[in-house]
Amino acid sequence: MLAHIVRRILSVAFTFLAVSIIIFLMMHSVPGGPFDANDMPVSEAVRAKMMAQWGLDQPLHIQYLNYMWGVLHFDFGVPFQSPGETVVQLISRAWIPSLVLGGAGVLIGAPLGILLGLAAALNRNSWIDYLTSTLATLGLTIPVFVTSMLLILIFAVWLNWLPASGWPHPNRWILPIACYAAIPLATYARYTRSAVLDTLNRPFVTVLRAKGLSERRIIFQHVMRNSAIPLVTVFLPMFIGTATGSIFVEAMFRVPGLGAYFVSSIEVRDYTLQMALMLLITFMYCLAYLLSDIAYALLNPRIRVGGEQ
Amino acid sequence: MSELIAPAPIAQTRPPFWFAWRRFLSNKAAVVGGAVLSLLILMAILAPLITPSDPEAQSFLTEALAFPSARHWFGVDNLGRDFYSRIVYGARVSLTIGFTAALFSVLVGIPLGALAGYFGGRTDWIIMRIIEVFSVVPPLLAALLLGALTRGGYVTIIFIAALFGWVQVCLLVRAQVKSFREKEFVRAAQALGASPWYIIRRHLIPNSIGPIIIGFVLAIPLAMMLEASLSFLGVGVPPPTPTWGQMINEGIDFMFFYWHLAVFPTAALAITVLATSLFGDGLRDALDPTLKGR
Numbered sequence: 001m002l003a004h005i006v007r008r009i010l011s012v013a014f015t016f017l018a019v020s021i022i023i024f025l026m027m028h029s030v031p032g033g034p035f036d037a038n039d040m041p042v043s044e045a046v047r048a049k050m051m052a053q054w055g056l057d058q059p060l061h062i063q064y065l066n067y068m069w070g071v072l073h074f075d076f077g078v079p080f081q082s083p084g085e086t087v088v089q090l091i092s093r094a095w096i097p098s099l100v101l102g103g104a105g106v107l108i109g110a111p112l113g114i115l116l117g118l119a120a121a122l123n124r125n126s127w128i129d130y131l132t133s134t135l136a137t138l139g140l141t142i143p144v145f146v147t148s149m150l151l152i153l154i155f156a157v158w159l160n161w162l163p164a165s166g167w168p169h170p171n172r173w174i175l176p177i178a179c180y181a182a183i184p185l186a187t188y189a190r191y192t193r194s195a196v197l198d199t200l201n202r203p204f205v206t207v208l209r210a211k212g213l214s215e216r217r218i219i220f221q222h223v224m225r226n227s228a229i230p231l232v233t234v235f236l237p238m239f240i241g242t243a244t245g246s247i248f249v250e251a252m253f254r255v256p257g258l259g260a261y262f263v264s265s266i267e268v269r270d271y272t273l274q275m276a277l278m279l280l281i282t283f284m285y286c287l288a289y290l291l292s293d294i295a296y297a298l299l300n301p302r303i304r305v306g307g308e309q
Numbered sequence: 310m311s312e313l314i315a316p317a318p319i320a321q322t323r324p325p326f327w328f329a330w331r332r333f334l335s336n337k338a339a340v341v342g343g344a345v346l347s348l349l350i351l352m353a354i355l356a357p358l359i360t361p362s363d364p365e366a367q368s369f370l371t372e373a374l375a376f377p378s379a380r381h382w383f384g385v386d387n388l389g390r391d392f393y394s395r396i397v398y399g400a401r402v403s404l405t406i407g408f409t410a411a412l413f414s415v416l417v418g419i420p421l422g423a424l425a426g427y428f429g430g431r432t433d434w435i436i437m438r439i440i441e442v443f444s445v446v447p448p449l450l451a452a453l454l455l456g457a458l459t460r461g462g463y464v465t466i467i468f469i470a471a472l473f474g475w476v477q478v479c480l481l482v483r484a485q486v487k488s489f490r491e492k493e494f495v496r497a498a499q500a501l502g503a504s505p506w507y508i509i510r511r512h513l514i515p516n517s518i519g520p521i522i523i524g525f526v527l528a529i530p531l532a533m534m535l536e537a538s539l540s541f542l543g544v545g546v547p548p549p550t551p552t553w554g555q556m557i558n559e560g561i562d563f564m565f566f567y568w569h570l571a572v573f574p575t576a577a578l579a580i581t582v583l584a585t586s587l588f589g590d591g592l593r594d595a596l597d598p599t600l601k602g603r
Contacts, residue, residue: 015442022442026458137338141586142579143534145541149557149564149575157564244449251542252561262450263542266457274454281450289444 001297008293016286023278024064027271067275076276081268087276090261097167098246098257104173105180106242113185114231117192121200122219132189139186144245148179148252165254176253183241191234195227202226229299235292240285329519332595339591345584353400360394365549374567384569387559392569395551396577402552403533403581406463410470410532415525417471418478423509423517425479426486433483440476448473452535456544466545470532478524485517519596526589530582537578553578 040047051057055066070076076087085093120132139147155162155175163172199205200223208218246259254260258277265273333339352359361381362368369381370389377384383392425436452469459465489495490513498508514521539545540554548555553574560571 011441015438018442019446023454026454029458137587137590138583141530141582143538143541143582145538145557146575146579149561149571150579153564153568153571153575157568240447244447247449247453248538248541262453266453266542266544269457278450278454281447285447 004297005294008290012286012290016282019282020068020279021064023275023282024067025060027275028060028063071279077272079265079273080270081264081273087273090273091258091276091280094256094258094261096257097255098250098259101173101176101249101255101257102180102242102246104177105182106184106238108177109181109184110188110238112181113188114192116185117189118196118219118224120189120193121196124197129193132193136186136190136193139182140190143248144179144183145248145252147182148175148249151175151178152252165252167255172253176249176255179249179252180242180245183245184238187234187238187241188231191230192227195230196223198230199223199226229296232292232295232299235295236285236288239288243281243284329595333591336591336594338587339595342584342587342589342591345580346588349400349581349584350404352397353404356397356401360391360397362391362394364390364394364398364551366390374563374570376567377569383573384567386556386570387563387567392573395556396553396573399551399553399556399574399577400581402463402546402550403536403578406466406470406536406546407529407533407585410467410474410535411525411528413467413471414474414528414532415478415521417475418524419482419514419517419521421475422479422482423486423513426483427490427505427509427513429487436479436483440479443473443476449535449538452539453542453544456539463546466536466539467532469539470528470535473535474528474531477527478521481520481524482514482517485520486513489513489516523589523593523596526585526592530585530589533582533585537582553581 042050048057055063058066074088079085079087079090082090116128116132116135120129123129152165152175162175163169165172205218205223208222209215246257247262248259249255250257250259251263261273262277264270265277367389369375369385369391372381372385373389374387375381375385381391381393383396386392386395421436425433452473455469456465486509495508495512498512503511536545536552537554537557540552541558543555543558545554546552556574557571557578560574564571
């Protein structure tokens with residue numbers, strides 16, 4: 001078990017390094033630099049001195065190592081679009097709206113999705129099953145910004161019940177949270193349904209019924225537990241969906257969160273912020289990947305006890 | 310007794326695709342999705358014949374922002390362009406990118422999946438590590454970054470979509486090839502001295518046609534979503550080419566007063582992506598019933 005975890009950590013660390021190199025190279029493959037002649041008409045000697053001062057005259061791999069050394073000390077540089085603060089300060093300010101809205105969305109959407117999926121599996125081909133399938137398909141296929149647009153059109157434009165955008169007041173949070181919740185709800189509803197149906201078809205359920213166990217105990221003590229494993233593996237896609245969705249939800253609802261800054265950093269070519277956000281997101285994904293892997297191993301006795309595979 | 314046995318030979322002579330077709334037809338959502346998708350493809354091909362004006366021509370400047378009417382079915386946009394024409398031409402962009410990207414995903418995914426599945430061992434390990442890198446990089450964010458660095462455009466978006474689309478095809482083909490590698494006819498071919506390339510080309514890929522079709526059809530809505538998302542954020546297909554993502558983004562600014570600019574592109578995109586996904590899901594369930602509901 002421990003060997004398994006260590007192996008996974010090494011593998012994920014390797015992947016993270018590979019991704020960081022790819023991102024760094026991509027950033028540097030863009031033509032143009034900060035001290036180009038048309039941006040900064042200075043003499044050749046001055047340009048050379050400035051390039052040397054910022055370390056831009058060194059070969060790429062040295063620049064990469066310098067950057068990563070800074071990253072290890074939480075030094076990501078200064079964002080171009082807001083030079084009065086460091087990238088770390090900007091991120092520590094911007095992650096609050098993203099976490100509040102995204103977190104609330106996941107906390108509401110995931111349990112609701114699991115409940116819907118369970119209800120659908122237990123009442124196959126009933127109205128709740130069809131409702132769940134429809135919701136799951138809609139949530140998984142339609143892009144978040146389309147859902148956001150539909151919600152805004154219905155609740156803000158036509159019914160005029162809720163404000164369409166903004167951040168400071170909690171009543172402005174309702175629509176974005178609903179959009180965030182759509183992703184985990186759809187994911188968990190679909191996978192819970194299929195996992196529970198899968199488990200119900202296994203022979204051990206028939207044995208439990210033959211033993212005379214009540215249906216409630218079968219469902220909650222045995223079926224749910226055995227259906228938990230596929231649900232853990234869904235965590236990563238769900239997390240990716242929610243994090244990516246934040247870009248669109250924040251763009252639609254004009255929320256000053258990480259997603260909004262990601263978009264603006266792309267629009268104004270704010271390379272330091274872009275690089276830092278990309279690294280942060282990749283890091284979170286690697287972590288989520290690792291956690292779902294370890295949780296999977298812990299839940300699955302075949303890996304937990306078997307050890308080596 | 311004979312009545313019970315008699316139907317078996319008839320059923321055996323039916324090709325596997327006949328059963329797949331029957332399964333597909335029994336799935337109403339998939340059939341509706343397929344019908345809507347065919348209609349959309351027809352509309353995209355016949356676009357010049359069924360639209361009143363050029364989608365980029367500002368022919369109705371005096372009627373800018375007009376609401377839907379008999380003359381302009383979906384109204385006129387803020388720059389005096391017939392909105393119905395723009396929506397129909399938007400289907401062209403969406404569908405071309407969806408299908409081309411899916412085609413390239415399949416072209417990259419088949420050989421890599423077949424190699425990984427057939428040779429296993431080190432080849433498999435390397436390909437799986439590459440796939441792992443792609444699975445921790447969020448496709449949309451990487452696409453955004455690539456789109457921003459290259460300033461978007463048709464070719465770039467197809468490239469980006471294929472870059473992330475091949476993984477699914479590769480995994481499907483790999484699984485299929487892996488399960489067929491040990492079958493007798495492959496063994497027989499090996500014993501007769503057939504080269505790995507011959508076996509892959511002649512035996513394993515034709516036997517993976519089901520997963521390949523599944524991978525192709527499932528890659529289409531993903532590519533369409535990617536294009537719409539990038540265009541929505543302004544790093545996709547640049548204006549004046551009409552794309553739905555772009556129109557939705559512009560529609561936000563007008564939605565409180567000119568609802569048609571927001572409603573029609575949103576509905577068009579939602580319907581197209583939904584129809585394609587339902588069709589793809591139905592095809593997957595029909596071709597490979599064991600994958601149902603995943």
